[in-house]
Amino acid sequence: MSTIQPPRLLPIVFAALAAAGTASAADGPATQPFPPVEAATGDALTANVTLASQYVSRGFQQTWGRPALQGGFDYSHPSGFFAGTWMSTVSPKWIQDGFMEWDLYAGYGGTVGDVSYKAQLYYYLYPGAKLQPPFALKDTKYDYGEVLIGATWKWFTLNYWYTYTKDYFGYNSDTLFIGNDRHSRGSGYVDANFNYDFGGGYGLLLHYGREQVKNFSSFDFEDYKISLTKTFDKGWSASLNFTGMPKVNDYYKHKNTLSVSGDGSFSSPGDRQVYVTIGRTF
Template identity: 25%
Template sequence: MKYLGSSFILFSFMGLATQQALAADDWLSANAFTVTGNVTMATDYRFRGLSQTSNDPSVQGGLTLAHKSGFYVNLWASNVNLLPGNSIEADYYLGYQWKIDAKSTLDFQYINVNYPGVVKDYHPAFHEFGVIYSRNSTFKEGDNWTLSGYYSPEFAMKSGDEMYLNAAFSYPIYKTINLIGSVGYTKLDSVTKFQQAYGYGNTDHYMDYKVGLKTNIKGLDTELSWIDTDVKHGPKTTDGTVYFSIGKSF
């Protein structure tokens, strides 16, 4: 009986080790990962309502590697026209998406925003942390509602704490046509910090808005929107604009 008990314990440990090895293999298998991407051409690149291309067209692209557990990595880039020596924004995201239920998700993100080639004295690069709640098919099948918040402990131009809040929706109105809209709120520590970050303004906050239509035409994602801010006496990059984009997801 002594040897039988020892054998049972040994085989139990072997079985547990085998299960853990199989689980590890499954976690790292090719089927556990998905790769998606997109390329977009647009009349402008608007970040929180503000043009990053001096109201000129932009070409953007992104690539996402996601694991079935919910973790993902995203690389994203666009042309910009902001500062001397720089013409590209290149970002990366690290995130985890928690599926609350069949309709709701909660994303936790770390975002690193970079401007390769820029004159170092400007310090435009920054990082921030984000939380995004999304719910689908709340009032109608296919609708989407999103609430998000972002915080940067050291925003662009070393301007200190920055907070951004956003509420957005997409609502199907006819076949593949969706009505879209959003409202955002940006807040910095002080008027001085706002001016340090943006180079203008007599306030420490502003709001941005978007309303438009989005659809898919023969596999191409298209959007036609109006984007605006409540910034007063700012440069033309803060003015309202008609925005049009066409892109392909793969």
């Protein structure tokens, strides 16, 4: 990823570890806005679809301010094992030659007393997408992987995401034009969430996250999110979301970010955003 590209990140903070059979990377499933409801006994296979006014992941716009279509499938087993896949449209102005994010994940979760826990492996694919010259010194894929460990107690969830692949979202010396032969394996994202159920299907989510990009500290960032959610009958859900980034490289604000599609447009993917979603779980 170049100085004109922001860190991805996946994309709705997961509401609670109790719904651990579904994924969540800070804003997308990995970040499913509406995690499937798990069955009390027996295997559970669910599907979900969401329409969002835009896709925002860890504070960054992934669709250049345009709507996004998202959906996925999740499987959970009574033993605590779960796996799934999730997809979202993205903008080629933000991810060069990219039109889709495709997340694959699997993990294990359980409870000890009042504490729920899970460990989860993610891999994020951007089919056909590469950051290419002049936005990078050489062609570089955005694909990367993270491992997650997290725990929930009552209304509070704390998660840590660790990049196990060579690069985090393509961040390296060739794409950031910093140093020589540096890579970003070992980058980490901590996110803390407060999730409160008001009853009647209404909920509140407060999120704070902090990313440390290994070997490229000038691209470290912080993000926050406030979400009001409402669930309805037959698996329908809706949300109103407000996001912001108290710390981010200035390149991602004040209309400084140049489109990588070559159309000459600029945007502010790290500025404050308001968006809505409506979705259904089957």
